[in-house]
Amino acid sequence: MVSANIQPAPPVLASKHYELLTLGDELLLGLTANGHLTFIGAQLGRRGVLLRRNVTITDEAEAIVAEFRASWARADVVITTGGLGPTCDDRTREAIAAVLGQDLVFDPAIVKEIEARFSRLGRKMTDNNLKQAYRFARGEVLANANGTAPGLWVEQGGKVLVMLPGPPNELQPMFTDQVVPRLVKLGLLGDREAFVQVRTAGVGESALEARLQPIFDRHGDALSIAFCAHQGQVDCRVSSPGDRLSFGQLEMIAEECAQLLGEDFLCFGHDSLAKVTADLLRAQEQTLAVAETATGGSLADAFTDICGAAKFFAGGCVCYSNESKMQLLDIPEDILIQHGAVSAESAVAMAAGAAERLGANYGLAITGFAGPCGGTHENPVGTIYIALYSPHGIWSRKLNCPGPRPTVKKRAVNAALDWLRRELLRTRLGATAPVRQTDTVS
C-alpha cells in the first residue's frame, strides 16, 4: 500500500538523456520480440528516467555507425543490445569502436570464462566463440552469468556506453545486478521509484479517464497522466513534470483514485492480476483449484510465476475431451451430453469438480470456443463460460470475448481471475452475495 507521508522529491533526472539502440535483423524481421525495450524502459522509467528514444536497426556496420554516432552526440547514456555473439552477423563491437576512436583488445580472461561455461555444460567450445573475447581498450567488462558474450562498459567524454548481449536471460540479470548500480552511483539514475501507477481491472480506458478526470483537473499541468490498456486491465501512471509535486503528493493523488475506483482498483505498482488474487487467497488462508478447456493451461500458468504458489494453488486440470472431464473432474456424462461441454452447466460442474477433487476452497473454471475454428450457432467463437465455486455458492457467467485466439484466452483468464478477486474482496468485507458484473467483456 502507498503511504501518505510526504517524502523528499527524488533528484531531478529529467535532464539525463538516455537512448537505446537495439541491433539485429532478427528484431526488424520479427523473428524475436524486442523485449529489451520493455525491460530496460521499465527499469529506467521506475527510477525517474523516461527513455528518450529507442532505435532498432539492422546488423549492417554502416547503419550501426550512423545511428550510434547520432545517439552518442545527443545522449548522456547510450545502451546497445545484441550483436555481441559469436556468429558472422555480429558486427557491433567493431562498428562502435570506430566511432569511439578506441581499439579492441583481446582479453584472455574472457576466454577463460567462456571455456569454463562450455565445460560446465559438457560441450566443446568452437573457435568462433573467441570473437567474444574482445573488449574496448579503455573500457570494462560486465560478467555474463548466463551466456558466453560478456557486456561492455565505457565511460568516455562524460558519457556512458553500455553494450549488452541479446538473449534476455543474459541481458536482464546483467542490467539489474551490474548496470543499474553503476548508473545510480554516477548519479545518472534515481535510487527509487519516481511515479505512482494505479492499476485497474474491468474498466475501459476512456471510462477510466472520465471517472478520474475530476481528480486530475485539480492539479492542472503539475500532473502528467499516461494510460496503458492491456486485455481487460488499464494502468494509469501519475507523475509530475519537473517534480512540481512531491512523491508523497503523487501517492496521495493515487490513493484518492483508488478510493474513487473501489473494486475496480487492482493495485499500486506492477503486480499482476494473478498476484493480487493470490495475495488475497493467501491472506484469507484459502486454496484454489482450476479447470479449463479453451484457455488450455494458461489459467493455471498465471499463478505459477508466483513463487510459493503451492501454498494456495492446489492444482489444475486441462480437460480437452469429455473423457478427461469425466475422468479427472467426475463430471456426470449426462451434463456433457445434455448441455454440451461449452455451457454454463458444464462450467459449474468443472469448477465444483476441480475444487472437490483437489480439496480446495475455491474452484475456477473456463470453458468455451477460443477460435478460430470451432463454435456453434448458439455459442459462436469467442463465447466463454466461466464458473466460480466458493464457500458461499457456485455461479457461472457467459462472456463474449472478441479477437484472435491469444486475445480470447488472455481475456477469459483475466475475467475469471478478476471475478475471483472481487469475490475475495467482498468476502473480506463480510459480504456473501456473488458479485454482479456486466456479462460482456470487451
Place this chain on the structure above:
Amino acid sequence: MVSANIQPAPPVLASKHYELLTLGDELLLGLTANGHLTFIGAQLGRRGVLLRRNVTITDEAEAIVAEFRASWARADVVITTGGLGPTCDDRTREAIAAVLGQDLVFDPAIVKEIEARFSRLGRKMTDNNLKQAYRFARGEVLANANGTAPGLWVEQGGKVLVMLPGPPNELQPMFTDQVVPRLVKLGLLGDREAFVQVRTAGVGESALEARLQPIFDRHGDALSIAFCAHQGQVDCRVSSPGDRLSFGQLEMIAEECAQLLGEDFLCFGHDSLAKVTADLLRAQEQTLAVAETATGGSLADAFTDICGAAKFFAGGCVCYSNESKMQLLDIPEDILIQHGAVSAESAVAMAAGAAERLGANYGLAITGFAGPCGGTHENPVGTIYIALYSPHGIWSRKLNCPGPRPTVKKRAVNAALDWLRRELLRTRLGATAPVRQTDTVS
C-alpha cells in the same frame, strides 16, 4: 516441405524503404511490449522487405513531428502505431497532419461505427471517443473490427503513410486484411515469401553455424545468413542479397541444411516446436496427455494455440501438491515420500499416470524447481526432471536449466517437446529404442 522446383525470382523490393514509428510513453516505459515491431517486421520480412528502421518515441507532439518529418523524407512507406485513442495523451493525428500540411476533418461515419461498437458491448460511449472520428482531408479510413479507433491511410507525393491503432488485437487483423493487400497492389510489397527459414532444435547457435558453414561457403556473398536463438531453438534464415540466387536455389540450399542436420532440423518456416510435434502425433494417429508441476500449465498451453488440438491432446494436469498428484494421477504416495516430488521416479509416475488416466498413447511429464525459491542441495533451482511414456517404454531425463523462472519454464517445456518429437521421428522410421541425448540443456 520446401519443394526443389526453381521458381521465378521475386520482384526486387530491396529498394523500397520502410520505416516504423511506434509511439507511446507506455512503450518507452516498458508498460507494454513493442509487439508491433515483431508483428509488422515479420509480415514485411516474409514478403521481401527488410524494415529499415524502427524508432520508438514519446507521445510529445514535438518529438513526433521531428521523427516523422525525418522518416517521411527518407522512406517510401512510413507506418505509425499508437496515439490514435481517445485519451488526452493521444496527440499523433495532429502532429502528423502538421507535417503533411493536411487538414483533419470530422467524419460522422466513424462516429456511427464507434457508437455501434459501444452499443454491441452494452456500454455508453463517452464524449472523449469523438476525438477518434477525425481523419485526414485527403486520406482514407481503415475500419477497425476490434476497437474504436480506425486506422488511417494516406498516399501523398509518391509515398504512403499508414497509421494504426495501438492495441495488438486491433492492429494485427487491420494490417493483414487491409494494409498488406493495399501495399501489394501498389507494388510496395511482394505477394509471397522471400527467404527460407531453417528452424532447428537442440543445437547451440555457434555449433549450428560451424556445422552449416561448409554449405554456405560454396555460395560466397550471394548468400545472406542470419541466426536467431530462442530457448533451445535456433533459426537460420537464408536469403540472397539482390536476388543473385533464385528462390528455388535458396530452397535447395535449405533442403541441404535440413539433410545435414538430421533430427536437429525442426521445420522450414515458422511453425512452433509444439506444432511440429502435434503434426507428428496427428500423422501417426497418436494421442498425448501431460502432467506438470514447475511449468505450471505451460506445457499444456503450448498445444492449445493449435486449432483442433482436441484431436490429439487428451488433456493435462497441473499438480502442485502431492495430494493432487495422488488424486489426479494415481501416483503411489510411497514414490513421493521415498524419492520426493522432484525426482526421476516421480516424473516417470506422472507421465505414466497422465497417459493411463486420460487414455493417451503418449505421456509427457515435467517436475522440478523453476526458482527463484525452492530447490534442495541435491536438486538446486533449475533442476528439472522430464519423463516420456510411449508405446515402447518409459524413460526420464534430468535437466539443468539455468536462468530466471520464465526461462527455466520455457526451456523445460521445449526440452520435453523436443524429446517427444525425436521419439516420434524415430518411431516413424521404425526404430523403437529411446533417443539418447545429452542430459544438460543450456
